[in-house]
Amino acid sequence: MTLAKTLTIAGSDSGGGAGIQADIKTFQELHTFGMSVITALTAQNTLGVHGVFPQSLEAIEAQLEAVLSDIGTDAVKTGMLFSADIITLVANKLKEYDVKNIVVDPVMIAKGGASLLQEEAVKALTSELLPIATVITPNLPEAAKLLGRAEMRSLEEMKQAAIDLHKLGPSFVVLKGGHLTDGPAVDLLFDGKCIHELEVQRIDTKHTHGTGCTFAAAIAAELAKGAHIKEATETAKAYITAAISHSLNIGSGIGPTNHAAFRYNSN
Template sequence: MTEINSFPQALTIAGTDSGGGAGIMADLKTMQECGVFSTAVVVAVTAQNTLGVQDFQALSPKMINEQFQSIHDDFDIKACKTGMLADAEHVQLVYDNLQKYDFGPLVLDPVMVAKGGAQLISDEGIDLIRTKLSQLATIITPNMPEAERLADMKIESQSAMLVAAKKIQALGAKNVIVKGGHGDTETVRDLVLLESGENFWMNSPRIETIRTHGTGDTLSSAIVSSLAKGSTIKEAILFGKKFVEAAIKNTIQVGHGHGPLNHWAYNQTSEELNDEI
């Protein structure tokens, strides 16, 4: 008989996206595609589509605490991640619960600044991410504007990315990925700084498309899934990059605006490559 809870399980702690492209919806799709059973703590609910966010509502502290308790009481979570956490009160709630329960390595996606530059959480919430939540992070995955906020500096060169990563690591996060997608160069360069001090670049060709909604969620979820299955930190990060690159490259036509990724592209293209061999 198969042992109970032997299947790899992961947890996402974030907000929903009714349009299905980002947030918890992207997390669940990614984890499923990666062969991991996914669970969720819903922090906020959004009314959202590819054209934008029309409304959102954060859940009560009681409901959030009960979700954490429910997950802890029944599942064997091997890795977890955070996404959009709404406001300072909810960042503190998540921090308190992650101190209370052991859900394995934490991938912190510090959702603070949108691709267009709009701030998605209050200054107080950002402060708590910097001073508290980052201290729990096994891996933190800021985009360039988020890295600037976390490191309290401008990033205008690749050397500055490394300086910023070291500053973010000094906040407590063990491993840092500074995503380089906010640019116009032909090659997207993501900087990885590991706990050991090793650093390296992950390069991929820039794909001209507006269908990149949920990229950050997808990357962090793919990394979490790989960790839940027993991969090393470096292996999980490299896998996450490949998964996202396939999801952007093999586009799907959904929605009238900033469309979603193709979350089944990695497995689909891998199967096609195997068929050709």
């Protein structure tokens, strides 16, 4: 049996709701073979991030070499990269191995407010990783940070931001609108010419830990299987909507989404 191969390059979430753990669960649920390169360990639960412990450049490079030189991958999803040095290393390795289907989730701030990307790393992200990305998937605060502007508060501002993010180099932009508080939840896909709106009814739950990681991982899994970007994004939107609709009330804080919910709905 042959499965499409997906690689996540991200941080580990000890609570299991986000990061490497969310990505691997998503890859599995969408019928791809998941692999990982861990950039940092986090001590994390539903109440927040209690510690971030970056891996050495040597350890990260060894993981990348081990996977890419032997197994290879049909798609890569990057998440928490933490520092400029790690971003540079990852970008160089992806170029060295001519990796296709690069999904960049520009993870910057955890749900509880903890910073997951050093300030000086934003420049490296925009100059080295975004230009080789197939698609980037920022939320509104992340988009504002990348563009150096105030956070957008309307759909029209989102549309302009998607166009401006595309100018940073990625082939496609998926701008997530979950932080807007009015009306349905709307994400935008900009393909360089047209803006496509992906709209679903907003779900009333606080248990949304790991939504960004999961959504980006789902896009990567679908691209790995050969889907076009619009089809991949639509499937990922359905996947994360199901996961949020059946989110898990565990722990004392913000619970995770349910990565198996899409399978339940499909059966």
